[in-house]
Amino acid sequence: MDHLSSLSDKTISLLFLITVLTNGPIKLYGQVNGVDLIFNSLDLKNCFYSKRNSMYQVTCNNLGMRKIPDNLKNDIQVGYFDGNYLRTLRNDAFEKYPKLSYISLEKSAIQKIDSGAFLHQDNLIALNLHENLIAHLEPNIFENTNLQTLYLGMNELSDEDFNITIDSNINFLDISENHLTRIPNLKHFYYLKYLNVSNNAIVSFGVDEIASFCYLDVLDVTSVELNLKQDHCCELSEWILLKKIKLFPTIKCNNCKITSGNSYISNKTLEIFDECRQAIKMKHNAIKMKKIITYIGLGFIAIIIIVLIIFIYGKKRVYKKSADYKIDESRDFEEHNIDDVDSQSTSQFETRL
Structure with missing residues (x-):
């Protein structure tokens, strides 16, 4: 079987024509930008498989799918399903693919996710739900997963509809451009290091709201019009300085005498952190x-x-x-x-x- 070092658009068109004329699927091997590709069929309405960094991937982007296919290889580890019309993720959406560790569902018009959609995903560590229409998440939606990275930016989530109550290993959370008016109450996200709440309707927050994230490294509040009282501003500045948190953008407080003696930080805040x-x-x-x-x-x-x-x-x-x-x-x-x-x-x- 021929090994192709690169595939141009003309080559793909020609091979697609061969597939149609031979009235059957053909298997081709190739490489594009250093990525090994394995085409089981060059019918552009189908998904295709590839391998990168020793992980088997399937790409099913922009195919107009209304549900996750149930006839893919069950040993896939990475799944790209961007740009489709899924609307609802059913409980059995990924049931046949227990080895998935990364799932991307960006721009797929998802409005609802059933509570058991990720129930069988023990190996799931990264999930991309960016730019959908999600307005509610069940509190136990990510139970039994090992999820560490979660993209939820550009959805329709409000304070009441984003309340995950289970213990979580998530350390990266992007929930920018939703309808939040406060920092999410995620006291069980003990390992959270990166939190992006930019472009939300948050106008104020206190140190107590972020003290429960005892591993927090980065807090992004870009385009959030904060209206902090003087004492709150000084307390927040001192906490950011004390815990070496990178805040974007930085805040400026007037007449704050920040020292290493925790002069603005309350005992309640320290208790939450502890x-x-x-x-x-x-x-x-x-x-x-x-x-x-x-x-x-x-x-x-x-x-x-x-x-x-x-x-x-x-x-x-x-x-x-x-x-x-x-x-x-x-x-x-x-x-x-x-x-x-x-x-x-x-x-x-x-x-x-």
């Missing part, structure tokens, strides 16, 4: 305990296996010794009988003489 730290510590301890229990269980199973092996091996040795003893006993009996026969023969011979 709760986040304690929750992370408890989670880590739980993971360690789970590992210890697993190791103990494996060790116990190993001991049982070793005992069984020793028992079986010992039983075989006893059986072998018993068999050997019986053989020796049989030989002794035979030899004794032979001696008796010889003795009787000798006696009879002597009597005759």
Whole structure:
């Protein structure tokens, strides 16, 4: 089979014509911009497969699809479904593709996501839902996933409709250009490092609203018209300085005497921050305990296996010794009988003489 180093538009058109004329799919291999491509069919209405960074990808962009196809290869790890008309993500949307770690659904007119749409995605770490029509998310929508990166920019979410209550490993959250009027209440997002709430209707927020993000590195409030009171402004500035958070854009407060003594930061704020730290510590301890229990269980199973092996091996040795003893006993009996026969023969011979 020919290996193509690059595919131009004319080449694709020609090969598509060949596919039509031969009335059947053909498989072609090629490379574009360093990406290995595997075309199962060059029918432009179909998805195509590729491989990049050792990950199998499927691209189904701009195909006018109204649902996720259910006949794709079930070992795909990256799925691009941008520019379609999905409207609703059903509970079984990705059920057949448990290995997906990255899903992109940008500009796909999604209005509703069923609560179990990502239920079987244990390997999901990145999800792109940018520029859709999503107005509500179920509180447990990302339960049983390992989601770490979430793009929700340019949707229709309001404060009440974005309230995820489950523990989450998300560390990157873009929820820009929605209808938020405050920083989302995401106290279970313990590992959040990047938060983008730019271009929302937020006019003010306090330190307590971000203190629960004890790993926060970047906070983007671009194009948010903040109207902070003097004390709140000073407290926020001090917190940003103390926790080394990058704030975009920077805020300017007048007459603030910020020192390392936490002069503006309240005890309540420190308690909220400490709760986040304690929750992370408890989670880590739980993971360690789970590992210890697993190791103990494996060790116990190993001991049982070793005992069984020793028992079986010992039983075989006893059986072998018993068999050997019986053989020796049989030989002794035979030899004794032979001696008796010889003795009787000798006696009879002597009597005759």
